[in-house]
Every structure is written in structure tokens, then in C-alpha cells.
Amino acid sequence: MKVRKVRGTRDILPDKIRKWQYIEKIAREILENFGFQEIRTPLFEETPLFSRSIGEATDIVAKEMYTFKDRKGRSLTLRPEGTAPIVRAYLENRLPTPAKLYYLGPFYRYERPQAGRYREFYQIGAETIGSDSPASDAEIISLTMTLLKKLGLKDLILQLNGAGCRKCQPDYKEALKNYFRKKLNSLCDDCKRRYRKNPLRILDCKSKGCQKYIAQAPAISNYLCEKCKATLEEVKKYLDILKIEYTINPRLVRGLDYYTRTAFEITSRELGAQNAIAAGGRYDDLIEDLGGPSTPAVGVALGTDRLILALEREGVRLPVEEGIDVYLASLGTRASKKGFALVQRLREKNLKVEGSLSSKSLKSQLRLANKLGARYVLILGEEELTKKKAILKEMATGKQKKILLNKIVEEISRKVG
RNA sequence: GUGGCUGUAGCUCAGUUGGUUAGAGCACCUGGUUGUGGCCCAGGUGGUCGCCGGUUCAAGUCCGGUCAGCCACCCCA
Missing domain, CATH: 3.30.930.10 (Bira Bifunctional Protein; Domain 2)
Structure with missing residues (x-):
């Protein structure tokens, strides 16, 4: 079960x-x-x-x-x-x-x-x-x-x-009871019950039959x-x-x-x-x-x-924040280890960062980044590691440029912050 | 608590007068040649048809019960 x-x-x-x-x-x-x-x-x-x-x-x-x-x-x-x-x-x-x-x-x-x-x-x-x-x-x-x-x-x-x-209130309840007493038989079953339990509640009965009596009932304002x-x-x-x-x-x-x-x-x-x-x-x-x-x-x-x-x-759209700041895509084990550390450093800058934890194709990593609403994607592969640069891609425009590894954190927190 | 409507993939729904392996769209996954998303194209994963029982040679399709959601009552925020 x-x-x-x-x-x-x-x-x-x-x-x-x-x-x-x-x-x-x-x-x-x-x-x-x-x-x-x-x-x-x-x-x-x-x-x-x-x-x-x-x-x-x-x-x-x-x-x-x-x-x-x-x-x-x-x-x-x-x-x-x-x-x-x-x-x-x-x-x-x-x-x-x-x-x-x-x-x-x-x-x-x-x-x-x-x-x-x-x-x-x-x-x-x-x-x-x-x-x-x-x-x-x-x-x-x-x-x-x-x-x-x-x-x-x-x-x-x-x-x-x-x-x-x-x-x-007691005076008013009494007045209501006096008023409804003679009409009790015409009221709906719920109202008969209300009459005994809490006559005030008769006042918001929705049944048509009761409504016409309610309209004539004494108003609390007079009491x-x-x-x-x-x-x-x-x-x-x-x-x-x-x-x-x-x-x-x-x-x-x-x-x-x-x-x-x-x-x-x-x-x-x-x-x-x-x-x-x-x-x-x-x-x-x-x-x-x-x-x-x-x-x-x-x-x-x-x-x-x-x-x-x-x-x-009412179709009101609330201004809720969605998406993450950076997605880190890595290729190869060396790059993913390096990337893991980089993700941590970016998170310490109070950014919303996600990194691929599995070795998927770059294509699927980018698909995921897109789905997560990432503003930027950092691409880190063997080539980048040897040149000590990573590719920073802006998802909205598709533009990308190379940034020195030791300048990445600074660069991104400047752009996002 | 009362009455009514509904219940098929994660979501929205099709499923003819009960008849062979239950479908679509969206979503998801993979691919469309070397490491690049959104669009498009192709393929794929995924359902004990809410659950239990009954009728029948045969039930997603009929009947009963049950559970859940929705609508109204009731109540209340």
C-alpha cells in the first residue's frame, strides 16, 4: 500500500x-x-x-x-x-x-x-x-x-x-428569537437548528426561503x-x-x-x-x-x-525571483575537480551557483543551465585548464569570452552583483 | 456531516455500441558527427486505466463499495 x-x-x-x-x-x-x-x-x-x-x-x-x-x-x-x-x-x-x-x-x-x-x-x-x-x-x-x-x-x-x-447582544438575540419564533416553520432545517444554537447565524443563511424573512428581521444597529x-x-x-x-x-x-x-x-x-x-x-x-x-x-x-x-x-503575477546566477559546465575529470572548487568560491560570494556533478555532454549541461535559468555559464575543459582561462557565456545574448582563471570570481561577482 | 460531478503516463486530456500489445500534446532523456542552451527534427523512457469487489467468454469502458479531488450546502480564513 x-x-x-x-x-x-x-x-x-x-x-x-x-x-x-x-x-x-x-x-x-x-x-x-x-x-x-x-x-x-x-x-x-x-x-x-x-x-x-x-x-x-x-x-x-x-x-x-x-x-x-x-x-x-x-x-x-x-x-x-x-x-x-x-x-x-x-x-x-x-x-x-x-x-x-x-x-x-x-x-x-x-x-x-x-x-x-x-x-x-x-x-x-x-x-x-x-x-x-x-x-x-x-x-x-x-x-x-x-x-x-x-x-x-x-x-x-x-x-x-x-x-x-x-x-x-443578549437583547438583540432575544429580539431575533421573538421575530423568528412565528416564522420557524417556514425556515430551512439549518435555520431551525440555528434558532436554538445561535440565532445570529440565521442572518447569513443563503437559502432563498429564509432570505425574505431575514430582510425584515430586526437590525442589530437598533440594539x-x-x-x-x-x-x-x-x-x-x-x-x-x-x-x-x-x-x-x-x-x-x-x-x-x-x-x-x-x-x-x-x-x-x-x-x-x-x-x-x-x-x-x-x-x-x-x-x-x-x-x-x-x-x-x-x-x-x-x-x-x-x-x-x-x-x-485575478491573474496577478508576483515579482518572484527565478533562475540562478551561474552554471558551471565542466568537461573531463580534471576540469570538474577544479570546477567544484570554483563553484564553492562563487557561492561564498553569495551567488546562486550550480555546477554539473556528473560528466554529461556539454550539450546536456547547457540544456540544464538553460532550464535552471542561469544568467551565465562558465565552461571549463582541458583546453581552458592548459591556457588557465575559462569561457564565460552570457545566456541571454549567447555572447562568450575568455577570462583568466584567477580573475573569474572577481569578474562574475562584478557582473552579477 | 449532506447532495452532486469527476478519477486513464509527472501535467492536460483522447479512448467508438465492453473485444486483440491503452494513445496524443506538454514535460523528461538521448541524438541531429570533433566541446555550446533556448526554436526545429528524429528516437526513447514512462501507465497493475485511483483502490477493492461483482457482472461477462471478455471491462479503462457496465454495476456496487471505498478513497481522493472539485461544486453546492454546512462552516469559515
Whole structure:
């Protein structure tokens, strides 16, 4: 039996990894520009960290976590999202407040795979812990938009909403329940379930039958408390200052229980059903819930896989570097030994150098050099050795000239550098 | 978790109403005379037709199961 990759996982192969590296490089640059610092937390944590923060009733906790027992019987879970581990690390290490942290890496959820949805998926995220200023919300949104635009995405929609807080959310949920109670029989089966579990989720049901009732449903904006209202208004003002376009979607809800007040989502029109590239919001109660002092916070998570998918669908070409600087072709054993040393010296000059390790024909060595995208090829054979010169060929033009062996390193690093 | 579509060389796909050694393009390798790439030409390597079982004299082709991918739902980044 052949061993295959586990369902919902992927190998990111060399021909694609440049894109990933480029995206991660740009992401780091922008995040650092915005004053965020990288943090790395473990891929697995104690299970209660997630079940308590994300919410016992959510799908993530109820049926999508990779939970297992270790050899001492402790219940551990592969991280299904990034915020809870960071809050844990923030509290455990008593990081200075406000803490502006970012992370990137893999996350795990047991879902049915689909394009843009994997069981091992990658996210880039940022969290500002310890600031209740709506400017922080706007800053988080701004950095996300800056990154997406810098990478070349155009077809984006930013949706914003006030999700309410501990004070006003219960009132709104009650109002929703009152409203839908009489219509329960007309709603789809999923919504009947949502009615009991989390009435907020009825609001983004896609079924036509439910839509018409949803349109008439009470809007959360009428139920927000003063603080929630003020926060939303301020965030909008800050976004206006930055000229970031958004639409208010009063029915935007997040799937994780810890979100409060600001909720936002950035979608791409290119993506189909799994169209959320980035999403986030405030979670002003989470830190206290996890045993810390009452601390406001706001964050965002970006789906790297979906980001790449959207870039591909929009036909964006990333400026990734390809090819090597020098390929050394050698003929004969004496030349290949000499060449081996030369390759090393060129590499020490921080050049990308490849040399033939087998004694193939010059023709096939040049074919390989071409395939590797070599800018220059150094040809070294018996003839060159006796004359103490090598041939330097520029692949783009095909021009070649002879260079003294002891001047080669200098000459090439001048040309390439 | 539910429904649907798909599954043939590394990749993209052809394979007639089930019938002899399963094809193409790309990729890969070698060659087109002495030590020179990209184009072109010639030749070559490569497939237990996802896997298991069934129907049949005979299955890549039909049926069932299973696994995987995709689409929608669900969920979410």
C-alpha cells in the first residue's frame, strides 16, 4: 500500500514555494511597518484553551478540532485558530501592554475539503492587545487592506458591522428569537437548528426561503449600546480618514463566540463559496474569560491559501525571483575537480551557483543551465585548464569570452552583483 | 456531516455500441558527427486505466463499495 498525504493537506512544491515566500516576506514587511512583532506559539495547546474561547457550541469546537490524548492522558488540540494561543502567550509571559503581535503558520480544522478550504490551512494574523481605541480597529483593517493591495488584489469587498457586546447582544438575540419564533416553520432545517444554537447565524443563511424573512428581521444597529454604537461610528471615521472603502452589513456575524463590537470581513469576488480572505474584529472580553485582567483587544486573520487562490484567479503575477546566477559546465575529470572548487568560491560570494556533478555532454549541461535559468555559464575543459582561462557565456545574448582563471570570481561577482 | 460531478503516463486530456500489445500534446532523456542552451527534427523512457469487489467468454469502458479531488450546502480564513 502506498502512503499518501492525509486528506485536506498539501505538499507545497518548489515551483510554487516562491509565491509563498514572497507573500510572507511582504506580509512581514507591512506588519513590521505597522508596528507589529512576530510571535510563534505551539501548534498544539491544551484543549480547554480553545473550547472556552471559541465557544463550546460553535462548529469549530463541536466537530472540527483535531483533539487527541498524549501519553500522559492530557487532552491536546491542534490549533484551529490563532487568537486564543496568542492571548494565552500574552498572559503567560506577561507581555507589555499594548502588545501588537503577528503570526503566520498552519492551522487545523476537520472540515470537508474544497478549493480554498483545507484541513491544514495557513493564516497570517495580527492582534492588538490592550487598546480600546477604535483607531486600533481601523489600524488592523488598514494593515490588512494595505497588504492585500500591495500584493495586487483588486476585486475586494470590505464589510463592517457592530456585533454588539455582552451588554447588548443578549437583547438583540432575544429580539431575533421573538421575530423568528412565528416564522420557524417556514425556515430551512439549518435555520431551525440555528434558532436554538445561535440565532445570529440565521442572518447569513443563503437559502432563498429564509432570505425574505431575514430582510425584515430586526437590525442589530437598533440594539447596540452606547459604547458599541460609538465604537462603530469612530471606526468608520478612522476608515474615512484613510480613505478605505467599506460597506456596512448589518447582518455580518462572526463564527467565533469571542467577537464583540467591531466585526469585519474582506471577501474576494473571484473565490466562490469560500470567499472570505480575511476577517476579524474586537474581542474585549476574551482575555478576562481566559483568566486575565479585563483587557480590550482587536485582531485579524488572513487565509493565506485563499489569498494565493485569489491572486491566481485575478491573474496577478508576483515579482518572484527565478533562475540562478551561474552554471558551471565542466568537461573531463580534471576540469570538474577544479570546477567544484570554483563553484564553492562563487557561492561564498553569495551567488546562486550550480555546477554539473556528473560528466554529461556539454550539450546536456547547457540544456540544464538553460532550464535552471542561469544568467551565465562558465565552461571549463582541458583546453581552458592548459591556457588557465575559462569561457564565460552570457545566456541571454549567447555572447562568450575568455577570462583568466584567477580573475573569474572577481569578474562574475562584478557582473552579477 | 449532506447532495452532486469527476478519477486513464509527472501535467492536460483522447479512448467508438465492453473485444486483440491503452494513445496524443506538454514535460523528461538521448541524438541531429570533433566541446555550446533556448526554436526545429528524429528516437526513447514512462501507465497493475485511483483502490477493492461483482457482472461477462471478455471491462479503462457496465454495476456496487471505498478513497481522493472539485461544486453546492454546512462552516469559515
